[in-house]
Amino acid sequence: MGLATLWSRARTLLAKPAAARAKPTQAAAPVGLQHLLDTHLELDHAIDQKLVEVVDDTEHSALSIIKEVRGLYDSADLLVQYLENSSPQANSLGSDIVNSVSYLVEISAFIQELPAKMTRDLHSVQSVVKEITDLSALVGSVHAISMQSHLLAINAAIEGSRAGPGGAAFRVVADEMRLLASNSSAVASQISEGLRRARSVVEGGMSTRIDESTRALNDVSHAVISIQKLQENFEDMSQYFKTRFAVITQHNQNLSRDIAEVLGHIQYQDVVRQCIERLRAAIVQRNAALQTAADPMQPLDAAQLQEALQHILNDFVAQEEMHKHSARHDEQGSSELKFELF
Amino acid sequence: MAKTIMIVDDSSTMLMSLRNSLEIAGFKVLSANDGQPALEQLKAGAKPDLIITDINMPNMGGIEFIAKARAVSGFRFTPILVLTTESQQAKRDDAKKLGATGWLVKPVSGADLTRIIKQVLPGA
Numbered sequence: 001m002g003l004a005t006l007w008s009r010a011r012t013l014l015a016k017p018a019a020a021r022a023k024p025t026q027a028a029a030p031v032g033l034q035h036l037l038d039t040h041l042e043l044d045h046a047i048d049q050k051l052v053e054v055v056d057d058t059e060h061s062a063l064s065i066i067k068e069v070r071g072l073y074d075s076a077d078l079l080v081q082y083l084e085n086s087s088p089q090a091n092s093l094g095s096d097i098v099n100s101v102s103y104l105v106e107i108s109a110f111i112q113e114l115p116a117k118m119t120r121d122l123h124s125v126q127s128v129v130k131e132i133t134d135l136s137a138l139v140g141s142v143h144a145i146s147m148q149s150h151l152l153a154i155n156a157a158i159e160g161s162r163a164g165p166g167g168a169a170f171r172v173v174a175d176e177m178r179l180l181a182s183n184s185s186a187v188a189s190q191i192s193e194g195l196r197r198a199r200s201v202v203e204g205g206m207s208t209r210i211d212e213s214t215r216a217l218n219d220v221s222h223a224v225i226s227i228q229k230l231q232e233n234f235e236d237m238s239q240y241f242k243t244r245f246a247v248i249t250q251h252n253q254n255l256s257r258d259i260a261e262v263l264g265h266i267q268y269q270d271v272v273r274q275c276i277e278r279l280r281a282a283i284v285q286r287n288a289a290l291q292t293a294a295d296p297m298q299p300l301d302a303a304q305l306q307e308a309l310q311h312i313l314n315d316f317v318a319q320e321e322m323h324k325h326s327a328r329h330d331e332q333g334s335s336e337l338k339f340e341l342f
Numbered sequence: 343m344a345k346t347i348m349i350v351d352d353s354s355t356m357l358m359s360l361r362n363s364l365e366i367a368g369f370k371v372l373s374a375n376d377g378q379p380a381l382e383q384l385k386a387g388a389k390p391d392l393i394i395t396d397i398n399m400p401n402m403g404g405i406e407f408i409a410k411a412r413a414v415s416g417f418r419f420t421p422i423l424v425l426t427t428e429s430q431q432a433k434r435d436d437a438k439k440l441g442a443t444g445w446l447v448k449p450v451s452g453a454d455l456t457r458i459i460k461q462v463l464p465g466a
Contacts, residue, residue: 059353059354059355062355062358062359063354063355063358066355066358066359066362067358069362070362070366073362073366256366257452257453259362259366259452260363260366260367260451260452260453260455260456261451261452261453263359263360263362263363263452264359264363264449264450264451264452264454264455265449265451266355266359266449267355267356267359267448267449267450268449269353269355270351270353270355270356270427270448270449271427271448271449273353273355274398274427322428322429322430322433323427323428323429324429325429325447326426326427326428326429326447326448326449338429338446338447338450339444339445339446339447339450339454339458340434340444340445340446341443341444341458341461341462342438342442342443342444342445
């Protein structure tokens, strides 16, 4: 029901006592009317108390809503701050990953070059092995010389025996030659064994190094592939993070805008509070007029009472007119009346 | 650097609503629940870049506050916006004569408030 309708009805009701002016009552208000007035004032007092409670309750609720809404905003803001702080850390991590991949690629290139280097080294070592093999052939010659020396010593010993006492010195030489041949053979065997072990060690070592470098190459290749995948995953994750961050930031901006609107709407509590206070003031004025009219010492007649009530009504209507642009139903009203910069 | 705004209103709801709207918009906020304590804050050295005041307050109303605030050293040109439920032209004229910068009728949305503040506070 609109305010104009309410006032129309009020005027109709107020018009009734005016009609009753045809039979004015000059005497003090009858006892029954006083009781009626007392009950009316009591009712208004009860209504007034309830209105005060309602204003307090709505204010309390409005403050709670503001607090809760602010809490929502702070939570959303905290999330954005967290994301903003995380962003440089994620970028730093990405940079570390890129650097690590770069180092591994360098190591990989070095390892990939290793087989060629090892092959070159192998050729060098194979030359050494060939030299060793050649030396082994020489050892065979030493063995042969030793054998021939031994046979020669035996023949010399036989010939020395045939020569009798004159061949004694010859037999001594033959014995020495045989001993020399025997020692030469033993030394040649030791040299041969030493060369065999040397060749075995060189060839085994080369084989082991080639196997190890091949395994290392495989390991590093796997590591490089893994880290390159990690880098790609990180770039995907980084892009996803940026998208999420943009979405959350936009969401937060929308939330901020909506919260500001909610806070604007909550101001209606103050608009309503002031409206109720004006209503209460009008009721107090009306009841004062009624009490004056019923005063047995200085009673007002119906015409005076009607005039007093009309005055209160006019004031009330004027007051409401002054505040009409703050009413919700005037939201579509002229904006220049609501906002004016001087 | 964030601008500072002083809000003067006897309604707790208005103070809280405006404080949060303005803080979320990035402003620092000072507040007073009547013209008298607001005036005392100004005299004590508070330096708001903008003042938003109600008109009807119990001890010192907005019109009187504007007149007295203009007399405080350093506040002759500080923008002062009136935010009230009233829209009476006579009161607007009074406020304008005493140095108010603008008149807003309650309630005012956060977006409108921010837009108007940016108009009267360049760089805000």
